């Protein structure tokens with residue numbers, strides 16, 4: 001996240017190269033072999049377990065929460081007084097928040113918001129990034145002189161995005177579009193566009209020089225067909241790995257945007273970043289209010305990162321046996 | 322008229338900051354319809370570049386220059402635009418590559434890769450294409466073709482992969498097939514089977530074949546005409562019988578001496594050619610083989626040797642060839 005732009009680019013290109021399928025590797029067995037290696041990797045297991053739990057909580061949890069997460073029952077009942085927010089009790093497992101709402105229910109419902117925003121923003125980044133990277137990769141790998149021109153124009157745009165620190169970029173987009181939930185998704189998505197674009201382009205160019213592309217050309221198969229049905233399927237592995245890793249950063253960035261007040265303007269809806277932001281004034285009164293959502297964010301991001309890194313390792317031809 | 326007439330084909334690679342390489346330096350040969358023509362030479366002599374140039378598959382970049390002509394059925398393949406060339410590829414001229422594993426897409430089932438050609442050139446689709454693909458696999462000797470169509474390249478053996486690639490190459494009954502060392506990546510018993518298959522296909526369909534190899538043994542078994550290449554030029558060309566009966570060029574003799582033979586007497590040693598392909602003289606300054614040649618004379622250096630024709634069509638590029646009546650020396 002804090003790498004210099006040049007470094008970032010280099011790292012992405014190397015990643016694309018590393019994860020590209022090599023001559024002596026085989027497609028289906030590549031995935032099957034990767035699965036086998038994933039199952040033997042403890043950090044993959046831990047990551048996957050965290051994610052299963054998180055997704056379960058986010059999807060099913062909201063139906064079973066004990067209280068309405070926006071109901072300020074604590075204030076109605078007068079249990080909240082300035083300087084005192086009741087903590088855990090038998091009825092309210094994690095106590096009340098500063099507005100007298102049930103903290104546990106808010107945490108669970110907040111998980112759903114976090115998951116949705118994380119996934120949608122990653123999908124936005126993935127879609128746009130794959131489109132740009134796919135076109136640039138096909139143009140650079142197969143397109144001749146015109147192709148190289150198209151490629152360099154697209155890549156300069158991508159490099160511009162890449163050279164901005166990601167949070168700054170997200171904040172600028174969010175500020176530009178005005179705060180809303182959609183804005184958050186777009187802002188966080190835009191940040192990952194250059195990453196996906198560079199990654200796919202790099203691995204497509206590597207694939208374009210492979211023998212099977214030459215063999216397909218020798219049979220007269222058209223370039224567009226070669227790009228879509230030969231090169232792209234062989235170039236997706238690093239992109240899928242990156243998508244998993246991007247989910248982790250997306251969740252953190254969503255939280256960061258909410259924290260900075262650029263998130264969902266409907267501040268009654270629970271969201272982990274917002275809960276964290278709200279909690280900071282009450283740190284000395286009820287530090288728990290900050291700790292619960294923070295732990296949620298960290299553990300979830302950790303889950304995606306563990307699984308993503310394990311997938312990268314499993315798919316990396318250089319680390320094989 | 323010859324089916325393919327290659328005249329003075331040259332390919333140079335020039336990269337900024339690097340010496341320009343004349344990978345092919347004036348190659349001329351011709352192929353008649355249904356004929357099997359061998360291109361033989363050491364590694365690096367320009368065999369693959371020649372075949373790629375004929376197929377228009379060399380990278381289209383500023384640093385890659387292709388000269389000369391290659392008339393296929395009257396049209397110059399080297400002058401065709403990309404679109405027309407793509408129509409020719411796979412339909413009129415097809416190619417078989419050296420490494421069958423890397424020439425197949427690892428993540429696409431064999432069947433899709435075979436039908437792709439049928440879809441492209443024969444307007445087939447769906448079940449018809451699948452049926453034809455299965456027939457093709459059957460024709461190249463792959464058992465249980467229906468099942469194989471669904472499999473991925475890594476599930477096939479090396480020999481079967483090469484058979485599948487051959488099936489794709491002959492799918493549209495091309496008039497010319499170029500095989501670039503089709504057996505080098507396979508083990509010996511499989512090599513023989515693949516060569517047998519190629520021979521059979523060529524005989525049955527009347528397809529002409531350019532057989533590229535560094536192995537004179539392969540050529541001896543199946544070629545009608547043999548062209549020996551050295552440093553990007555043809556140095557000797559003859560009908561198979563004539564070449565093996567009376568080879569004239571010292572390089573051809575050297576090549577023959579360096580291959581093992583079953584009928585060689587006990588204790589007879591293989592004699593490798595002195596030096597390496599890197600010890601070449603540019604053709605403009607004399608015979609490129611001169612630095613490695615035992616029969617070198619003063620006339621070898623100075624001017625490029627011309628092809629010397631004989632009345633039988635046997636030609637060689639040498640100023641001091643082995644004499645026609647076979648002295649002990651030229652025997653292998």
Ligand SMILES: Nc1ncnc2c1ncn2[C@@H]1O[C@H](COP(=O)(O)OP(=O)(O)OP(=O)(O)O)[C@@H](O)[C@H]1O
Nearest residue numbers: 334342344362363364365366367368369370371535
């Ligand atoms: N793309 C390229 N750029 C620069 N030089 C090249 C390129 N392709 C081939 N060459 C050079 O052209 C020469 C001939 O190569 P070619 O591949 O045709 O040899 P070959 O006869 O097929 O050898 P082998 O038996 O090893 O396959 C070599 O010196 C090689 O280095």
Ligand SMILES: [Mg+2]
Nearest residue numbers: 368369370501
């Ligand atoms: Mg070669």
